[in-house]
Each structure stands twice: as C-alpha cells, then as structure tokens.
Amino acid sequence: MTTLYARELEIAQLAVQRAAILTKRVFLEKAKGTVSKDDASPVTIGDFGAQALIIAALRAHFPHDAIVAEEEAAQLRADAGLRDLIWGLVRETKLEDVAAEGLLGGGVRDVEDLMEVLDRGRSEGGRIGRVWTIDPIDGTKGFLRGGQYAIALALLEDGDVKVGVLGCPNLPVDDAAPLAAEVGAEGEDGMGVVFSAVVGQGATSRPLGAGGLAEGKRIQMREVKEMAGASFCESVESGHSNQSEAAQIAQKLGITKPSVRMDSQAKYGSIARGAGDIYLRLPTSKTYQEKIWDHAAGDLIVREAGGQVTDTKGQRLDFGVGRTLASNSGVIAAPAAVHGRVLEVVQEVLGLN
Ligand SMILES: Nc1ncnc2c1ncn2[C@@H]1O[C@H](COP(=O)(O)O)[C@@H](O)[C@H]1OP(=O)(O)O
Numbered sequence: 001m002t003t004l005y006a007r008e009l010e011i012a013q014l015a016v017q018r019a020a021i022l023t024k025r026v027f028l029e030k031a032k033g034t035v036s037k038d039d040a041s042p043v044t045i046g047d048f049g050a051q052a053l054i055i056a057a058l059r060a061h062f063p064h065d066a067i068v069a070e071e072e073a074a075q076l077r078a079d080a081g082l083r084d085l086i087w088g089l090v091r092e093t094k095l096e097d098v099a100a101e102g103l104l105g106g107g108v109r110d111v112e113d114l115m116e117v118l119d120r121g122r123s124e125g126g127r128i129g130r131v132w133t134i135d136p137i138d139g140t141k142g143f144l145r146g147g148q149y150a151i152a153l154a155l156l157e158d159g160d161v162k163v164g165v166l167g168c169p170n171l172p173v174d175d176a177a178p179l180a181a182e183v184g185a186e187g188e189d190g191m192g193v194v195f196s197a198v199v200g201q202g203a204t205s206r207p208l209g210a211g212g213l214a215e216g217k218r219i220q221m222r223e224v225k226e227m228a229g230a231s232f233c234e235s236v237e238s239g240h241s242n243q244s245e246a247a248q249i250a251q252k253l254g255i256t257k258p259s260v261r262m263d264s265q266a267k268y269g270s271i272a273r274g275a276g277d278i279y280l281r282l283p284t285s286k287t288y289q290e291k292i293w294d295h296a297a298g299d300l301i302v303r304e305a306g307g308q309v310t311d312t313k314g315q316r317l318d319f320g321v322g323r324t325l326a327s328n329s330g331v332i333a334a335p336a337a338v339h340g341r342v343l344e345v346v347q348e349v350l351g352l353n
C-alpha cells in the first residue's frame, strides 16, 4: 500500500536537508569568523543557493507543479560574480548519504540553468492545482545572528496545505528540550531538526544532519492544563509582531512566564513538539501582507500535532489567494483545546469584538 503524499514528503525532506547543508556552510564561511572577500550578503548567497537546490529537486520529480518561491533571479542576472559564487556552492552541495543523494537527484547544469531554476519559483499561486511554496531561508535576521532560522517547503493542493517540511539547523534534535531563545553553536552535536507533516497523517521530527532516510518520531503539542504554566513565543522583531499587545494578552490569559522570542517558523515547530505552547503574531501595520512561504509548512505541522492555527479574526490561514495571505491578519497558533480562549483574549486586547 502506498501512503498518500509519501513520495512528496520524502523528496521534500531530502531537499530541505540538502539545502541546509548549503546554508550552514554559508553561515560558517561567510557570516561568521573571517571577513569574506566578496561583498555579497551571506543571506543573499544562502537564499539563492538553497532555493536553487530545492527547485532543482522539485523540477526533477514533479516537473508539472507550480512553485511560489521567495527569491527572484533578476538580481543575479546583473551580477556575474555573485552568480558564479552561488553556482559553485550549488554544484558542490550533496547529501552525505549517497543513497539519499541518488534518490533526490535534481542537479543544476550550469550558470544559465541556475537562473532558469530560480525563475521557476515565480508562480502567482492560487486556488487551483499543485503549488509548492519555498522560503529558502526564513528568519534571515536569525540566520545572520547565529540564531533560529528555517528552510521551509510546503505543497498546496487547491489552496490547502498537504505536505509541510521545516528544516531548523539551530534547534535541538531533542523534542523534549525546553523552548529557549539562545542557540547551541552551529555544528554542535544534537543540533538541527526537520519537522514534517502530511495532512491527516500527523507530524514528526527527525534529525536534520542524519542526511538520510531516518524514520520520523511522532510529535504532539503539549496539553495546557493551566495557563499559568503555559509558555508563548513570538518574533524577535518588534516590527514583525506587536510585542506589547502580546504581553497584555499573556497577562490576561494568566501566563506568568516571559515570552520566548525566536526568529522564523522555528516557532511553529517548537510549539508543535510541545517545547512551547502558543505562538502569537500580531499585526504591526494594516498594510503588510504575510507571505504564504512564511506560514504554509508551519501551519500544517502545528495542526497535525493537535493545534489550531487562525488569524486574529479567528479565520484559518487561506493559502489559496496568491503569493500572500491577503485575506488574513496575524497568526494565533495554540493547542486546539485552548485556542478558543486565546483567541477571545486576543480579540479583547486588539478591540476586535
Ligand atoms: N512588517 C512585517 N510584519 C510581519 N512579518 C514581516 C514584516 N516584514 C517582514 N516580515 C517577514 O517575517 C518573517 C520573519 O518572521 P519572524 O520575525 O517571525 O522571524 C520574514 O520572512 C520576513 O520577511 P522577509 O524575509 O522579507 O524579511
């Protein structure tokens, strides 16, 4: 018997694992330590490199699927030096596990092909058919500070998330490790985890570094018995989420612990495995529209782990309207049993009811 989306899941996991090899190398060689000779930002190099590797794998296995990816090749066309640098990295990056690399495949032929691959990510998305969405480095600020970031990949079908994969190089492998803002050193043993979910099949975690085809371990949100013991997380960036409103909400809910601030969709993965309980993302402006690649994988992983994810209006995130979540406002993610209570207080504090 073949399980639904088994192949999509396997390819997505391996593609994310391979892309993480590139981002980790870029961090070690370009962001940390010695000053690099080139003046391109390590984020730019990592973004393009990781996106190219993921799209190349999708092109090889699912050539007819549409792709909505964050980065565009235009900037690279005008910069031959940067292009060659990225091409060199992409060409060299392989999964350590030879069998896994063979299975994943999806090479990039040359520099011109690199541009072509990157441009495959320009789909407008929408409510029809199969659409992959990619954030090659989610949480660029976290990436640069050696903090949390994620490589995010999800498959939408007719606007619904069917498969979600999040690679988090700087989160501990151990699902029981408490939620913490600080990070272990990159490359340290026990760091790096991949969260995955398939609709209707639950959510799992497995080590990112294992490189191969390890079985995932089932993850579940923690049961919140009383709010006093609950922990919530939010963005590090006060420009991405209103932290003072979040503090008021937490206080009204009776949460006593201070928030854990971390970058990227690592927040979704962390609450999905019960390292934390609630994720609040409260709009800071009326005009900013959240991007689908910033939420699709995390939304499914949390829901498949027993959570509920809505916006501040109480509506499910709608990934079928295009490249952005144009009809939503903010994100409230919590265990299903307490989500209603959290939402009530969010709406009270934001004056939405
Ligand atoms: N004004 C904003 N409000 C909410 N999210 C934003 C805003 N500006 C950028 N972002 C996005 O938030 C994501 C990071 O979230 P977090 O703060 O939770 O780590 C990034 O993908 C970032 O996009 P970008 O990659 O374009 O910078």
Ligand SMILES: [Mg+2]
Pocket: 135, 137, 138, 139, 293, 294
């Ligand atoms: Mg992002």
Ligand SMILES: [Mg+2]
Pocket: 070, 135, 136, 137, 138, 139, 140
């Ligand atoms: Mg990004």
Ligand SMILES: [Mg+2]
Pocket: 070, 140
């Ligand atoms: Mg960005």
